[in-house]
Amino acid sequence: xxxxxxxxxxNSFRAxxxxxxxxxxxxxxxxxxxLLGDSYRLFYRNPVHLVRGEQQYLWDAQGNxxxxxxxxxxxIGHCHPAVxxxxxxxxxxxxxxxxxxxxxxLDYTESLLKxxxxxxxxxxxxxxxxxxxxxxxxxxxxxxxxxxxxVTREAYHGTSELTSGASPALGSGQPLAATTRLxxxxxxxxxxxxxxxxxxxxxxxxxxxxxxxHGIKFAGLLVDSIFSSDGVLPGPAGYLKPAxxxxxxxxxxxxxxxxxxxxxxxxxxxxxxxRHDIVPDVITMGKPMGNGIPVSAMLAKPEVLAAFSDxxxxxxxxxxxxxxxxxxxxxxxxxxxxxxxxxxxxVGTQLQxxxxxxxxxxxxxxxxxxxxxxxxxxxxxDKASKNPDKQRALDVIERLREDHVLTSVAGPHGNVLKxxxxxxxxxxxxxxxxxxxxxxxxxxx
Amino acid sequence: xxxxxxxxxxNSFRAxxxxxxxxxxxxxxxxxxxLLGDSYRLFYRNPVHLVRGEQQYLWDAQGNxxxxxxxxxxxIGHCHPAVxxxxxxxxxxxxxxxxxxxxxxLDYTESLLKxxxxxxxxxxxxxxxxxxxxxxxxxxxxxxxxxxxxVTREAYHGTSELTSGASPALGSGQPLAATTRLxxxxxxxxxxxxxxxxxxxxxxxxxxxxxxxHGIKFAGLLVDSIFSSDGVLPGPAGYLKPAxxxxxxxxxxxxxxxxxxxxxxxxxxxxxxxRHDIVPDVITMGKPMGNGIPVSAMLAKPEVLAAFSDxxxxxxxxxxxxxxxxxxxxxxxxxxxxxxxxxxxxVGTQLQxxxxxxxxxxxxxxxxxxxxxxxxxxxxxDKASKNPDKQRALDVIERLREDHVLTSVAGPHGNVLKxxxxxxxxxxxxxxxxxxxxxxxxxxx
Numbered sequence: 001x002x003x004x005x006x007x008x009x010x011n012s013f014r015a016x017x018x019x020x021x022x023x024x025x026x027x028x029x030x031x032x033x034x035l036l037g038d039s040y041r042l043f044y045r046n047p048v049h050l051v052r053g054e055q056q057y058l059w060d061a062q063g064n065x066x067x068x069x070x071x072x073x074x075x076i077g078h079c080h081p082a083v084x085x086x087x088x089x090x091x092x093x094x095x096x097x098x099x100x101x102x103x104x105x106l107d108y109t110e111s112l113l114k115x116x117x118x119x120x121x122x123x124x125x126x127x128x129x130x131x132x133x134x135x136x137x138x139x140x141x142x143x144x145x146x147x148x149x150x151v152t153r154e155a156y157h158g159t160s161e162l163t164s165g166a167s168p169a170l171g172s173g174q175p176l177a178a179t180t181r182l183x184x185x186x187x188x189x190x191x192x193x194x195x196x197x198x199x200x201x202x203x204x205x206x207x208x209x210x211x212x213x214h215g216i217k218f219a220g221l222l223v224d225s226i227f228s229s230d231g232v233l234p235g236p237a238g239y240l241k242p243a244x245x246x247x248x249x250x251x252x253x254x255x256x257x258x259x260x261x262x263x264x265x266x267x268x269x270x271x272x273x274x275r276h277d278i279v280p281d282v283i284t285m286g287k288p289m290g291n292g293i294p295v296s297a298m299l300a301k302p303e304v305l306a307a308f309s310d311x312x313x314x315x316x317x318x319x320x321x322x323x324x325x326x327x328x329x330x331x332x333x334x335x336x337x338x339x340x341x342x343x344x345x346x347v348g349t350q351l352q353x354x355x356x357x358x359x360x361x362x363x364x365x366x367x368x369x370x371x372x373x374x375x376x377x378x379x380x381x382d383k384a385s386k387n388p389d390k391q392r393a394l395d396v397i398e399r400l401r402e403d404h405v406l407t408s409v410a411g412p413h414g415n416v417l418k419x420x421x422x423x424x425x426x427x428x429x430x431x432x433x434x435x436x437x438x439x440x441x442x443x444x445x
Numbered sequence: 446x447x448x449x450x451x452x453x454x455x456n457s458f459r460a461x462x463x464x465x466x467x468x469x470x471x472x473x474x475x476x477x478x479x480l481l482g483d484s485y486r487l488f489y490r491n492p493v494h495l496v497r498g499e500q501q502y503l504w505d506a507q508g509n510x511x512x513x514x515x516x517x518x519x520x521i522g523h524c525h526p527a528v529x530x531x532x533x534x535x536x537x538x539x540x541x542x543x544x545x546x547x548x549x550x551l552d553y554t555e556s557l558l559k560x561x562x563x564x565x566x567x568x569x570x571x572x573x574x575x576x577x578x579x580x581x582x583x584x585x586x587x588x589x590x591x592x593x594x595x596v597t598r599e600a601y602h603g604t605s606e607l608t609s610g611a612s613p614a615l616g617s618g619q620p621l622a623a624t625t626r627l628x629x630x631x632x633x634x635x636x637x638x639x640x641x642x643x644x645x646x647x648x649x650x651x652x653x654x655x656x657x658x659h660g661i662k663f664a665g666l667l668v669d670s671i672f673s674s675d676g677v678l679p680g681p682a683g684y685l686k687p688a689x690x691x692x693x694x695x696x697x698x699x700x701x702x703x704x705x706x707x708x709x710x711x712x713x714x715x716x717x718x719x720r721h722d723i724v725p726d727v728i729t730m731g732k733p734m735g736n737g738i739p740v741s742a743m744l745a746k747p748e749v750l751a752a753f754s755d756x757x758x759x760x761x762x763x764x765x766x767x768x769x770x771x772x773x774x775x776x777x778x779x780x781x782x783x784x785x786x787x788x789x790x791x792v793g794t795q796l797q798x799x800x801x802x803x804x805x806x807x808x809x810x811x812x813x814x815x816x817x818x819x820x821x822x823x824x825x826x827d828k829a830s831k832n833p834d835k836q837r838a839l840d841v842i843e844r845l846r847e848d849h850v851l852t853s854v855a856g857p858h859g860n861v862l863k864x865x866x867x868x869x870x871x872x873x874x875x876x877x878x879x880x881x882x883x884x885x886x887x888x889x890x
Contacts, residue, residue, distance in 0.1 A: 318572070
């Protein structure tokens with residue numbers, strides 16, 4: 001098994017960097033260290049102090065303009081007026097909870113369900129992706145009568161006790177639950193197999209068997225279908241079908257964690273799982289759903305959800321409130337009106353081509369892969385050895401930051417640039433990103 | 446031990462009520478049943494379809510005006526313009542996460558920390574009270590090295606797996622964690638003891654001893670210091686001191702769950718725990734914090750928090766974002782500017798007096814108790830026997846709803862009206878509430 005790295009901890013500000021900061025930044029970082037819990041991590045040795053955002057751009061306190069190539073929360077663009085207006089309007093009318101009737105939650109659910117397979121026909125709403133995944137695991141357990149959950153080796157699924165125990169990306173400080181089993185992610189760059197789908201399914205079966213040997217009944221597979229934290233591994237469309245089959249054969253459910261790939265980002269499809277033409281039993285979503293307003297959801301097959309909801313009450317005070325739902329409605333409408341899925345495919349493909357051309361010029365770029373505007377750019381010591389080069393990745397991230405391009409890293413070795421711009425990213429932004437990346441790579445280690 | 450009741454399930458719409466509804470309400474309830482998970486519960490046999498809110502009032506689709514005597518989320522009043530403006534303004538500028546620097550989270554933390562004892566000096570932000578309590582339990586475990594959590598018998602602390610396992614109010618369908626122990630709430634109406642504080646501390650020690658007998662190390666006590674779900678039991682100020690002492694003597698931490706009593710509601714003090722002049726180790730807060738915008742927090746003593754944050758990464762994507770914090774800032778400023786704590790004390794005391802006068806006229810009202818605008822009104826078969834009368838409580842709730850007064854029930858027997866209006870509730874609203882209540886009580890069973 002690969003060493004569990006702490007992707008949450010890479011490339012971040014540390015106290016020893018403070019001396020090099022300008023005065024305002026230093027004051028803020030010191031105040032932050034004093035007032036906030038030490039779990040908080042700042043990106044970059046020289047943290048960015050942002051004050052304004054618009055579309056794909058951000059501005060810092062000095063007026064410098066940044067290209068946001070990382071934040072999939074403000075997915076339809078920072079400060080999108082449609083979301084501001086929707087929130088403003090609903091806030092002025094009413095904000096209350098789901099124990100009274102309100103049209104918005106029903107209208108939105110009807111709209112949202114049009115984007116998923118017909119078998120998945122029930123919705124529940126929360127505030128964060130963590131809450132959606134926490135509930136999804138509980139549903140898997142209620143449905144299966146088991147407790148065992150399988151995730152990939154570098155997966156991140158949330159901050160709650162239950163989801164943290166199924167998030168190896170948090171590193172060795174956070175113990176995994178005794179009922180969690182890990183499978184390697186389907187990494188076609190590093191796994192040499194003619195059939196990645198069959199290979200991945202076999203890994204899952206092996207862990208289900210190991211659970212059984214420990215007296216743990218299998219409950220389900222929880223996967224981000226683009227394997228973002230594992231290094232952004234879209235893989236060939238369709239290859240997750242055998243994984244779904246093996247899960248079902250063993251009495252578990254397939255939970256598609258769409259917190260990262262969902263809402264049109266992958267271009268080819270509206271969801272990550274949809275690239276594989278499979279029907280998950282449960283679908284969770286969050287981050288981009290309200291463009292920054294906290295809202296998340298869990299969609300499920302009714303018979304699967306019933307096993308939970310027939311016995312366990314669930315009420316989320318803010319979940320599904322009219323204001324959060326108004327934001328979510330606006331996001332969905334903008335994705336439709338601005339044809340952002342097609343846009344993500346078109347611009348994403350163009351960006352991937354430019355990145356591939358750049359990779360051809362640099363022996364330290366091992367692989368470029370992606371779906372739409374969700375791209376992994378893997379740095380290695382050299383193409384022949386494929387040895388992961390984490391230090392170079394960190395250096396590149398810092399150099400990009402100095403060129404005002406914001407992104408970060410992923411993967412078990414922390415050597416994959418995770419390029420995940422807002423869907424407002426345009427073809428004319430490619431030069432800035434690729435040019436800065438070229439410069440950063442040429443600067444060497 | 447008292448039978449675990451399901452307060453989450455009382456007084457709610459059921460399918461068999463559908464025939465009696467008007468057409469629009471029936472259409473919405475049917476659509477809801479089809480689209481949303483069955484865990485969702487609607488208040489009232491005849492659910493309320495709300496479309497507008499302002500200050501302490503709500504309006505339904507037919508234009509009927511309601512007095513909100515239940516919702517402590519819109520605590521400073523429905524659709525308060527200060528919150529709308531703050532959210533609108535920040536949404537138009539920037540909404541991003543805590544991995545970049547931003548002043549708001551720091552400024553707000555400084556303001557908030559002024560309201561808690563100086564020993565509690567670190568903050569972390571989430572989106573829901575459940576997330577705050579989930580983290581608080583994890584912090585208790587990291588600090589103590591134990592796993593055992595004590596809560597009161599009818600407590601409700603959240604929807605996540607971890608917090609649900611410490612929420613007996615969810616009923617027998619939701620198993621408690623093997624490491625959860627229950628203590629009876631300090632109910633002075635039903636517990637005959639000269640010193641409720643010593644009695645409560647003894648109950649806690651008993652459960653700690655029981656944990657030890659089972660090889661479970663004690664981690665902490667998690668309590669809503671007004672014991673809302675246990676039936677609203679403010680009790681005499683100061684009586685929680687022995688509970689704090691017993692927790693500390695046994696190596697655990699005291700977590701004050703301020704999701705319900707916090708933010709000036711109790712009138713006498715800004716927090717429920719502050720009535721007792723104690724210093725909790727961890728303080729959690731949520732519901733009223735952003736007046737409906739999802740935002741929650743966990744404050745902690747730095748040495749307690751360090752045990753967690755030194756080893757476990759924690760990042761909450763939406764937690765502490767500038768927009769949620771802008772809402773929280775506006776709420777705090779309104780509480781100060783409009784002197785809502787003093788208001789809650791003044792109007793709450795007046796309301797309690799009127800309710801006590803009403804109780805004197807009805808043999809079925811066993812007790813009236815409260816702190817500020819958080820009041821329990823307990824219904825019994827007769828004053829002499831003190832037998833809980835749940836059915837009467839449910840009938841009263843339905844009758845109040847027909848008089849357009851919204852509230853609900855609490856307590857292990859489901860017989861306590863939980864009167865928890867917005868802090869925008871005024872002296873001139875008392876007649877409506879007390880008059881309707883009198884009418885409902887006179888209508889008999």
